[in-house]
Amino acid sequence: MLRDNYGNETSVASQAALDQYDIGIRLFLGANFGATAAFQSSIDLDSGFALGHVALARALMMSGQMPQAKAAINRAQDLSLKLNTRQRQHIECFALLFSGQPHKARALVKRHVQDYPRDALVAQLCSNVFGLIGFSGEVGREAELLAYTSALLPHYGDDWWMMSMHALSLCETGQIAASSILMDKSLALNARNANAAHFKSHAQYEAGETAAGRSYLTSWLTDYDDRAVLHGHLSWHAALWALHESDEIAMWSAIDSGVGPGAAKGLPINVLTDTAAILYRAELAGVSVAPERWAELSDYARRFFPETGQSFADLHAALAHAMAGNGDHLAHISDTAKGFAGDLVRPVACAWRAIARQDWGTALTELVQVMGSTERLGGSRAQRDLLELTYANVLLKLGQTAEALRSLTTRRPVLAHAPPLAAFHS
Known part of the structure; x- marks a missing residue:
């Protein structure tokens, strides 16, 4: 039986089909454009390659x-019936995800990687802040993500993808220096790993390195395909850096x-959440936002998220x-x-309504209910x-x-030395 690049035995009819699969995995884990085509090529070469179909499903999902x-x-x-345990369970993890059972999927992924830690396509389901742990809605999910990547890291050696996943876990738990060291090591192995470039931006943001972060990301984005899954979100980071340096022209250009x-080609959840966040943070900083922009985004939210259920999206749609x-x-x-x-x-949502009416007392009453557990929102x-920043404002x-x-000083000290809030200076 042939093995993929992570050493997993894989039921595939030809090395050529497996080679295309491995190319797709590298592109997918690096958040680069082209994974869908590689996975399609793999199953074109072997239509019975079950894991090739799984990978294609995941790539198609991430392109909406x-x-x-x-x-x-x-x-x-x-x-799946004739496959070994690893491959059958691999498929089941994704089947649970696609059938709308994230809690069962998360539990199975965590069991699966105990036996098959280098099954990277399954392992990535619980990695990242947008994974099954990140969107669990539970208190302590940042610590859980750190524990998850900490357990996997020793099994991956000098693997650029897992290094970048663990570096984010370190960053989100306040270990910025350690995160930056590991992220740079990941980027040295694969400079076009968009996940690492993304997480490096997070580390620089947490360290207050606005000028350096903006310079790095601007350069990195030059050669990043705008059809890739992270292009829109990295553009959000670029817009945020520009806002923090009071460069409105660059901010609006990135947006x-x-x-x-109409600009971003990524997933609707990223378009909605990133646009809402940058528009309101711009307003908080004293930048005038045309009402038409909010109207357009409201229409977009109504079209793509007409019903509630994805709390992170619902927060921004509101x-x-x-x-x-x-x-x-x-x-x-x-x-x-x-x-x-x-x-x-x-x-x-009630706080947003009160803020729009400038009913600051009601807004405060609503916000104090959530500020102690915002991590649950994802x-x-x-x-x-x-x-x-909304609460401080x-x-x-x-x-x-x-x-x-x-x-701000106790909860987000990185923002306290120069709060990006116009009300502080009025």
Whole structure:
């Protein structure tokens, strides 16, 4: 039986099909464009290659092609009966994910990697802040992610992908220096690993290295395909760096070319959350945002997330609806919020409504219900700074300047030395 590049025995008819699969895995783990085509080539060479169909399903999912992805995972399940335990379980992990059972998928992935730690395509399901651990909605999920990648790291040796995954875990638990060292080692092995470039930006953000972060990312993005899954989100980072350096022209350029609806080619969840976050953080910093931008984003949220259930998306959809004045859609979120952190989405949605009305007292009452457990909402610390800055701004509007500064100093000290809030300087 042939083995893939991670040493896993794989039921495939030819080395040529396996070679295409390995190319696809490298592209996928590096968040580079082209994985879908490589996986398709693999199954074109061997239509009975079950794991090739799984990989194709995952790549199609990450490009938003869900009907085709579900067809591919169904084909893999049809081919699974004669496979060994590792491959059958590999398929089952993805089948649970595609059938809308994230808790069962997460539990099976964690059991699976205990026996098959180098089954990288399965292992990545629980890695990253956007994985099954990151979107668990549980308190302590950052520590759980660190424990997960810590257990896997020794099995991977000098593997650029796992280094970058563990480096993010270190970053999100405050170990910035260690994260940066490991991230640079990962990038030295594969400079075009978009995950590592992404996480390096997070480490630089956490360290307050605005100028260096902006310079690095601007250069790195030059050769990154705008069809790749992280292009839009990395453009968000670029826009955020520009905002922090008061470069409005560059900020709007990044938004209009790579972040917002009609520009970004990534997943709808990234388009929605990144656009809402940068628009409101711009407003907090004193930048004028045209009402038409909020109206466009509200329409986008209504089109792609008409019902609640993905709490991180719902949080940002509520913001878009509030800023656009679409009260009915905002009320729908606050009334029906469900999903991994629906209990937190409801008060945040009410806070957005109050903020839009400049009812700062009500906004504070709603926000205090969630500020102790914002990690449950998902996303990175940098992304959740949307709430940290919103909370501080509400305190400022109520004349509680000392409390606003205390909140940032104790919760997000990286922002406290020069808070990107216009209200601090008014």
